[in-house]
Amino acid sequence: MKPTISIGTQSFEYLREHNYFFIDKTDFIKEWWENGDAVTLITRPRRFGKTLNLDMFKCFFSNQYSKREDLFRGLSIWKDDKYRQLQGSYPVISISFSDIKGGTYQDTRDGIIATLAETYREHSHLLQGDSLTETEKQYFNSFEEYSKYPQKENPVTDTTITRALKDLSYFLKRRYGKKVFIFLDDYDTPLQEAYTNGYWQELTSLIRALFNSTFKTNPYLERAILTGITRVSKESIFSDMNNLEVVTTTSNKYTTAFGFTETEVSDSLELMGMNSKMEQVKFWYDGFVFGNRADIYNPWSITKFLDSGELKTYWADTSSNKLVSDLIQQGTPKLKMSMEELLAGRVLETGLDEEVIFEQLPQKKGAIWSLLLAAGYLKIVDWNFDNQTGKYTYYLRITNYETMLMFEEMIENWFSADDTSYSNFKDALLQGDLDYMNQFLSQIALKTFSSFDTGKQPSEHAEPERFYHGFVLGLIVDLADRYHITSNRESGFGRYDVMMLPQSPNDKAYILEFKVFNPRKEKNLTETVQNALEQIKERNYDMELIANKIPKDKIIHYGFAFRGKEVLIGS
Incomplete structure (x- = not known):
């Protein structure tokens, strides 16, 4: 009999009670227990079972599940009597930051307090009996009070927040006589939101103090696991935590535990x-x-x-893709050229630093590729180590077909416009409809340059380059089945901007040259367009196409001229 597939269920207890489809990952518990690491940070892409695994850990170790051996009967871990004795024997704090996605620092701070209140509420049994003093009971209830009425005078200080899990550990240790396990899921969700929404420094200060108190100076902690997508830099939030074992996608620990x-x-x-x-x-x-x-x-x-039973891009999640989309769209021409290579199915050679320093993402070499690797969009296909420099070089490729389609959709969304269609623009380009091309691209340029203007220290001269490389990515996504599209390659006596080599002898070939208006040499954008077209001829960019047996009369030239947010196209 086929088991029922319960989509989206992240409760181990619920899956086991209803005998729903479940792949046994309990060997992960054994591996982690035997390793003996005090605090383990595990990074894996989104929707890779992190939440379900941590819930499984809670059900296995928590003394609140001491009589629930039925949940593990028949699974791999239950074959070993040692682990049967271990099940349900520790106080456990299980907490998730997955819902903390505030647009402002205050929203996120309130979200952290609400999450801590929920965690305290799960241990409200401590309020029964005399294990807590009356003062401690008032403290216990302060999170709940503030999470319900955040507009009141704030009874929860930063110090109270940062000590919250340490204090709860103390209460549990005093009640049960055992140190606690702490499982924190999606630890980096609020940090990514903080970077995207501009309150990174404020939040990292609070999170650093919280993590230091919870995972470093907590004498009531037995062991802990944190999970997330990215390995946020040690300097940002894990300073002085020398008890932290970091397991990333390149590590050989727990390789089959997720996915x-x-x-x-x-x-x-x-x-x-x-x-x-x-x-x-x-x-x-x-x-x-x-x-x-x-x-x-x-x-x-x-x-x-x-x-x-349908093959589709199930992994798509626009909110999770926003940071990646923004970084690529607003990135340098070199970054976009690397994306062109990846979208064409080729391998990217780069260095990596798996510690993500969010404030350095736009500038630090290789940072975006480290983020894409951690997020699962790229995979390592090979690597080598230089004995002289002591550095690794990695060779990356887009993970699979589903991921390729996600990138394509992301890039297509850059060019979506309310009243016009990028598909129509591409048709206009292939048919030589300059009126439509100018109308559409002027709208897109205005929208795209405006997004650059919101960034840090935008460069008027860099904008056209960034724009046209983004534009090339759009062409590659939608015309790859008809054209081999390249940019900034040598041909003739120079480097063309964009070349479109047809895969069918019935199609025409295209060369696109982009130029910024030069007021010292040109009166208007029309002259800039003509200079772009003249450059194509003078430097003989047609040479590569002719070498590929493309007749001269089937090669079309386009000149793109830029002045600020104005664009003019001619042929």
Whole structure:
């Protein structure tokens, strides 16, 4: 009998009680326990089972589940008597920052207090009996009071927030005589929101103090796990935490604990009567690499496919993609050129620093690729180590077909306009409709340059370059099936801006040259367009196309001229 697929369920207890589809990951508990690390930070892409795994840990270790051996009976961990004795034997604090997504610092601070109040509420049994003094009971209830009435005079100071989990650990230790386990899920969600919304420094100061009190100077802590997408730099929030074991996507610890292995996917397809779909599923969803394991699948996509039987981009999540989209769209021409290579299916060679320093993301070399790797959008296909420099070089590729489609959708969204269609623009470009091209691109340029203007220290001269490389990404996404599109490559006696080499002999070829208006040499944008077209001829950019047997009469030249937010196209 096929098991029921419960989509989106993140409760281990609920899945086991209802005998819903579940892939046994309890060996993760054994591996972590045997490693003996005091505080473990594990980073994995979104929707890779982090929340479900931590809930499984809570059900296994928490003394509130001491009589729930039924949840683990039949699973791998229950075969070992040692772990049967361990189940349900510790006080556990389980907390998640996944819902803390405030647009302002105050909103996020309130969200942290509300989350702490919920955590205290889960341990309200401590209020019964005499294990707490009356003063401690008032303190216990202060989080609940403020989370309900945040507009009142604030009874929760920063010191109270930063000590909250340490104090709760103390209360639990005093009640049960054992140190506590703390499991914190999605620790970096509010930090990403803080960076995106401009209150990074305020929040990191608070989070740093909270983490220091909870995970470093907490004498009532037995062991802890934090999970998230990114490894936020130690200097930002983990300063002086020498007891922290960091496990990223390049680490060889816990490689099969998150996500499904190919064997698990194959067995699941067989269970659901879908054996014949394995090759298609592999093409769409395989490709994630954790440490030395290169056969990891996104569990969200797999469970959605098992439920629906349809091959789709289930992993899409616009809110999670916003930071990545903004960084690429507003990034340098070099960054966009690297994206062109990746979208064309080629490998990117780069250095990596897995510690994400958010305030350095726009400037630090390789930072964006580290973020994309951590988020699961890219995978490492190879690497080498230079003995002389002591540095690693990594070779990255887009993870799989589903991820490729997500990038394409993200780039298409850059060019969405209320009254016009980018698809129509591409048709106009191929048909030589200059009126439509000018109308559409003027709107897009205005919108795009305005977004650059909101960034830090925008450069008037850099904007056209950033714009046209973003524009090339849009062409690559939608015309890759008809054209081999390249930019900034040598041909003839110089480097062209964009070349479109047709894959069919029936299609024309195109060369696009972009120029910024020069008031010392040109009277208007019309002259700038003509200078762009003359440059194509003088430097013989057609040479590469002619070498590919494209007739001269099938090569079309376009000149794009920029003056601030004005654009003019001619041919």
